[in-house]
Amino acid sequence: MTHRIADTFYDALAKLTPQEQKQVKTSAFDFQMDPSLPGLGMHRVDRARDPDFWTARVNRDIRMVIHKKAGQSLLAWVGHHDAAYRWAETRRIESHPRTGAIQIVEARETIEEVIVQRYVEKAVELPRPLSHLDDDTLLSWGIPTDWIDTVRDVTDETVLDIAGHLPTEAANAVLSAAVGETPIPATISENGADPWEHPDTKRRFRVLDNLEELQAALDAPWEKWAVFLHPAQQEYVDRNFNGPARVIGSAGTGKTVVALHRAARLAENTNGRVLLTTFNRKLADSLAQKLPQVASAGTLGRITVEALPVLISRLHQERFGDVEIVDETSLRHFLEEAASAQGIAVDPDFLFDEWTLVVDAWDVATKGAYRELPRLGRKVRMAASRRDALWEVFRAVSDRLNHAGLKTEAQLAHDLSKAGDFPFDNVLIDEAQDVSVAELKLLGASLGGRPNGLFFAGDIGQRIFRAPFPWSAAGIELRGRSRSLKVNYRTSHQIRSQSDRLLPETLIEADGNEESRTGITSIFDGPAPTFREFRTIQDEISGLRSWIQDRLAYDNVPATELAVLVRHASDVPGVESALDLPKVQVLPMHDAKGAEYRAVAIAMLNDGVLPDESRLLAAKDEAQLDEVMNTERHLLYVAATRARDHLWMSGVAPTSEYFADLLVR
Numbered sequence: 001m002t003h004r005i006a007d008t009f010y011d012a013l014a015k016l017t018p019q020e021q022k023q024v025k026t027s028a029f030d031f032q033m034d035p036s037l038p039g040l041g042m043h044r045v046d047r048a049r050d051p052d053f054w055t056a057r058v059n060r061d062i063r064m065v066i067h068k069k070a071g072q073s074l075l076a077w078v079g080h081h082d083a084a085y086r087w088a089e090t091r092r093i094e095s096h097p098r099t100g101a102i103q104i105v106e107a108r109e110t111i112e113e114v115i116v117q118r119y120v121e122k123a124v125e126l127p128r129p130l131s132h133l134d135d136d137t138l139l140s141w142g143i144p145t146d147w148i149d150t151v152r153d154v155t156d157e158t159v160l161d162i163a164g165h166l167p168t169e170a171a172n173a174v175l176s177a178a179v180g181e182t183p184i185p186a187t188i189s190e191n192g193a194d195p196w197e198h199p200d201t202k203r204r205f206r207v208l209d210n211l212e213e214l215q216a217a218l219d220a221p222w223e224k225w226a227v228f229l230h231p232a233q234q235e236y237v238d239r240n241f242n243g244p245a246r247v248i249g250s251a252g253t254g255k256t257v258v259a260l261h262r263a264a265r266l267a268e269n270t271n272g273r274v275l276l277t278t279f280n281r282k283l284a285d286s287l288a289q290k291l292p293q294v295a296s297a298g299t300l301g302r303i304t305v306e307a308l309p310v311l312i313s314r315l316h317q318e319r320f321g322d323v324e325i326v327d328e329t330s331l332r333h334f335l336e337e338a339a340s341a342q343g344i345a346v347d348p349d350f351l352f353d354e355w356t357l358v359v360d361a362w363d364v365a366t367k368g369a370y371r372e373l374p375r376l377g378r379k380v381r382m383a384a385s386r387r388d389a390l391w392e393v394f395r396a397v398s399d400r401l402n403h404a405g406l407k408t409e410a411q412l413a414h415d416l417s418k419a420g421d422f423p424f425d426n427v428l429i430d431e432a433q434d435v436s437v438a439e440l441k442l443l444g445a446s447l448g449g450r451p452n453g454l455f456f457a458g459d460i461g462q463r464i465f466r467a468p469f470p471w472s473a474a475g476i477e478l479r480g481r482s483r484s485l486k487v488n489y490r491t492s493h494q495i496r497s498q499s500d501r502l503l504p505e506t507l508i509e510a511d512g513n514e515e516s517r518t519g520i521t522s523i524f525d526g527p528a529p530t531f532r533e534f535r536t537i538q539d540e541i542s543g544l545r546s547w548i549q550d551r552l553a554y555d556n557v558p559a560t561e562l563a564v565l566v567r568h569a570s571d572v573p574g575v576e577s578a579l580d581l582p583k584v585q586v587l588p589m590h591d592a593k594g595a596e597y598r599a600v601a602i603a604m605l606n607d608g609v610l611p612d613e614s615r616l617l618a619a620k621d622e623a624q625l626d627e628v629m630n631t632e633r634h635l636l637y638v639a640a641t642r643a644r645d646h647l648w649m650s651g652v653a654p655t656s657e658y659f660a661d662l663l664v665r
């Protein structure tokens with residue numbers, strides 16, 4: 001017998017409690033060992049549209065739905081008794097008449113009562129963006145025959161619901177077409193080809209040759225993206241570029257997923273040395289964890305996954321030997337000493353920023369260069385005479401560092417740029433909006449002109465660590481090689497649309513390019529986010545604790561899938577002990593970058609906490625104030641968009657001014 005497991009089985013399994021999941025795994029094992037085992041109580045589903053659906057008993061309440069036919073079995077779904085029967089009664093498994101792919105097709109009538117009824121009165125007046133499409137086109141997208149009319153009738157309001165009931169390739173095509181893109185037709189099998197060999201079939205059903213494979217399949221979550229990319233994602237995975245390219249898009253649109261697949265593709269199809277990187281170690285670790293889902297074991301060894309600062313320091317060490325990095329306190333001290341030795345009165349923070357963001361970042365080596373340099377990343381204007389005077393301070397500090405054998409992190413990157421032998425051919429950079437000037441300059445100098453040399457994934461709306469600067473000045477020209485993703489896979493429609501209110505509809509990059517953030521769709525619905533304002537911190541903690549307990553108890557959210565985020569790391573221990581829920585993680589918002597959870601609670605959103613008052617007070621002028629306001633706003637956007645299904649935000653009155661933006665448009 002050939003045993004298979006469907007992606008729908010995983011989705012359903014994930015919704016059960018850990019205890020139930022354990023029992024399901026045992027029953028799946030029993031079934032694969034002996035499908036006729038009496039304890040499984042195999043039972044044909046009576047009223048099913050497809051006569052080959054059976055149920056197997058896991059415990060008093062839970063049933064697995066199994067499709068069983070002529071030497072083949074498929075674990076299709078699992079859940080509570082009534083839901084399992086309903087699932088099986090309303091589906092059939094068949095090969096698509098045009099593409100040949102095997103699909104699990106939902107009976108169209110089941111959604112009529114839910115969707116058509118809900119929208120029918122309105123639908124008559126609303127535009128139907130797909131109404132002009134003929135059967136042939138819709139079939140070529142893999143739309144099941146009896147869904148064709150329903151798809152032609154979608155409106156902006158129903159498209160999400162309808163797509164959620166279609167096989168993935170059909171849903172992807174419908175969502176693309178609804179936002180004005182041209183879907184790529186599905187693969188068509190040759191006449192007589194085995195439908196189980198169709199690429200779309202293989203994406204949703206896995207063959208399980210033995211019990212070890214079943215064990216591995218049940219233990220490792222099967223990320224859908226590992227198998228089914230959106231055509232817009234696929235394009236940026238496959239395309240060859242004759243210079244640096246970039247995928248952008250708001251949070252959760254699958255930019256990281258594209259970078260992972262592209263890294264695997266380049267390693268598989270070329271002899272290039274591939275680097276998959278990002279701006280810090282934690283995010284690099286998470287890339288390394290995900291990569292095995294898309295790259296074969298043989299290819300994995302050919303992809304280096306390392307954070308840029310770690311890589312740069314390693315390469316520098318290998319080439320130039322040990323160096324000592326100057327710490328911030330010493331550097332500030334050197335700058336201040338040099339300024340007073342020159343008799344220059346200057347604000348110490350300004351001096352430090354000028355060194356860090358201009359002189360050191362851009363590797364300015366001469367007075368002339370400093371005078372001529374555009375004020376990259378700095379909005380403060382400065383007279384030439386003032387620059388000349390300051391230059392003497394920077395030169396003195398530079399000499400002092402040289403004599404002491406000390407370097408800055410930026411200098412390590414500059415040294416490597418000059419040495420000119422960066423040991424990679426293809427570099428993919430995730431969370432690129434937070435990469436430093438020196439790192440980007442090194443990448444630009446090494447691979448900026450090489451086909452497929454540099455590929456960036458990022459979102460300027462999530463820039464929280466670095467001041468903006470024009471990439472072209474770092475040798476990165478993206479003209480015509482940047483595209484944005486529009487389908488959000490992570491966050492429910494309700495959470496995404498509310499979080500989007502934090503950012504303007506158009507963001508402008510330091511190069512002057514505009515990025516529109518409109519036209520994004522989420523692929524699923526969920527409960528509205530909860531916003532609460534409290535009188536005291538005690539009230540807030542107790543409200544938050546009951547919200548968390550409800551999520552754990554009623555929504556089956558495992559504690560590992562829930563995170564409480566706060567603005568300041570120093571508040572973490574206090575919130576942890578006040579909440580007294582040992583399994584629930586509390587972390588600073590910055591640490592949640594790149595992560596995702598089923599439920600997120602953002603607490604202590606008080607006035608003075610976000611935006612962080614100490615940063616606001618340290619700002620020296622309007623420009624710096626703007627920058628602080630922007631990065632703090634981005635930080636809240638990052639935190640809110642970590643949530644898949646449930647989001648809570650709370651503070652003690654008066655709450656953060658961003659609260660008002662979230663609530664009112």
Ligand SMILES: Nc1ncnc2c1ncn2[C@@H]1O[C@H](COP(=O)(O)OP(=O)(O)OP(=O)(O)O)[C@@H](O)[C@H]1O
Nearest residue numbers: 224225228229230251252253254255256257489490
């Ligand atoms: N084609 C797809 N099918 C199903 N799920 C997908 C697809 N693409 C991405 N996802 C899922 O969407 C979520 C977000 O993906 P990813 O982390 O790549 O987004 P991102 O754009 O990098 O987000 P962020 O900017 O917030 O870091 C992940 O859970 C990922 O598994």
